[in-house]
Amino acid sequence: MSVVDKKLKIVQIITNMEHMGGAQIHVRDLANYLQSEGHTIHIVTGADGNAHQLHDNISIHCVQHLIRDLRPIDDVKAFMEIRKLLKMLKPDLVATHSSKAGIVGRMAAKSLHIPVIFTAHGWSFTDGVVRSKKVFYRFVERIAGQFTSGVIAVSEYDRQLALQQKVLPDRKIVCIQNGVPELVKHKRAVASSKTLNLVMVARFAHPKKQMDLLQSLCHLQHLDWTMQFVGDGPELENAKRFAKASGIADRVRFEGRQEDVTTILERANIFIFVSQYEGLPLSVLEAMRAGLPIIATNVGGMEEAVTTDNGILVRVGDLVGLQKAIEKLVVDYDLRIEMGKRGRELFKERFTFQKMMNETVDYYKSIVGREDR
Template sequence: MRIVQLITHMNELGGAQVHVRDLSRQLAMDGHTVTIVSGGEEKVPKDLVLPSITYVHSKFLIRNIHPIKDFIALLDIRKKIKKLRPEIVAIHSSKAGILGRIACWSLRIPFVFTAHGWSFTEGVEKKQQRFYRKVERCIGKISSTVITVCDHDRNLALKHQVLPFAKIKTIHNGVIDTKNAGLENGNREFVNILMVARFEKPKKQQELLEALISLKDLNWHMIFAGDGSLKQKTAQFVQENNLGHKVTFLGNHSNVSELLNETDIFVLNSSWEGLPLSILEAMAHGVPIIASNVGGVKEAVRNGQNGFLIHENLQEQLSLLIEGELLRKKMGEKSREIYEGIFTFEKMYQKTLTTYYNLL
């Protein structure tokens, strides 16, 4: 097949970008011709670049809403897709999801949209929720197949009548297994806690640190991987509360698997999510999870089995896992079991490929 993967941008190692990279790599290995079309900044980070893939940049495609630029972007995307003559277009992320579906519909080219979390999900500002629901209802009329990465997002779309039952299906996110079987968690000087997330509004790194302050006499070390506009404010909070010796800021880190091999507890504290790849990667490494009960997180994190869902009790949950080595081991083994049963890359890839063929 000749396949175009269209995404709003490929400028950072986010969940949608990693999904597109890994999917494109495997499609190319299986003999398909893949082109990634993206907006944002033209330069793609080296961790997202694949030698077997052609990258095409649309300079008018931006994340923020801008009616004039968005119309120009629509025309540009349509022109690029027409020139590439794909048999199918796979579309990812909100802005590309809207413009890409219109462009493909006008060209009569089969397309599928993968929603990596809706812009009208719980936790998003109410006015924004209403706006995006209206937009998605309109675009839903010209959509034949939409993939959600978790059942929560599928049910949310059905609840708000964004799409009819027949047009929407769940294919759970899946991640490549990079666990180093030779390394075992535990028996370290400190209990290593890891959070991999950008320092932006949906994530709540400072709230996590506030919970850890009362536990500073326990034997833990907090590691943050990621960058963003709130990082400096968070670092200042660490210094003001004399936590500098117990907290490390790594910035953007290209080898999260390496970090996970040395991680005892993985935490993701968020206001909203779809189904985060970072949680699935931690589960693949046999790590217990503490995460906000938002989006599709509860489909991966079984409360009390492979970790905890946060219910105003983050401090208590952290204490239980920091002090409970046997509990960490038990929950980590359950994480690995759930990953192998549902969230492997192979399962996700085969279901996605079948969807492509069905559209053709």
């Protein structure tokens, strides 16, 4: 049977599936789609297990020693556990996600001569990462690249960065931009209420910078707005305390972790995303899908999704620029509507889930076919 027609057994490895971050959502949606298409999917993750809704036939394997922090003894044990699992499962392909799982998983797969792919949801040596960490991870990825069959970068920015840093040769890396599923019924974002609803969807953890957004909002109290934060994380309580101390707590809502943000986005007027560094955030694409204008920090592949047609990009740490961008969209109704419309058009053209999946499945099969020869 040709590999084009063959149904594959695929093991997806990610450091944790406990959070609702972009990489976890990507793996969830990818696994569900592949399983529904007749492929056999196994997910290998850390000891905290899975917090996502998955297809009934997808098997979850928890590896006790697969953790995010660098711990050599645990990392060796994780390698042995994963290798044992892969030896038992005998997959056609291993697909790894996140830095730790990407390193350990690739080593385990290659030791068994199994084709292995790494999806870079944003490099750990990108601009904005502290220099010592950047140098370390660049070195590690150069080594890991030698036992990698192929790499998927979720933005062209990240593909070019890997080439510029000589992490991988051009033949080993492709760009498959992130995509999100279209809604069964698209409901246009609310845009006519007097008090505008601003929203940011992201975990309260590095590299996200919700505190920068809160500081900028302190200078915009003369405007009619409410701010809605969706997400949990270690910095959430600090943000709540800051909002209270700054006198804006009555205009800021902390929604915590939400599995489905579709309704929240449909009721919003402006989407804001502030971060130190990124790949290509799914939440920005979801906001474009909802027809929202975007304000975001110009990091990673953000320029590929947010242009002057559908949003405003500001420099990292530019609180005045962020403040001005918010004020501009709050006071200009026509600009908000036009940007939201253009953003939705761009989503349908370039960032649909089906486009991403078609390209991903084709790449998976090309790797398996190449390794089989």
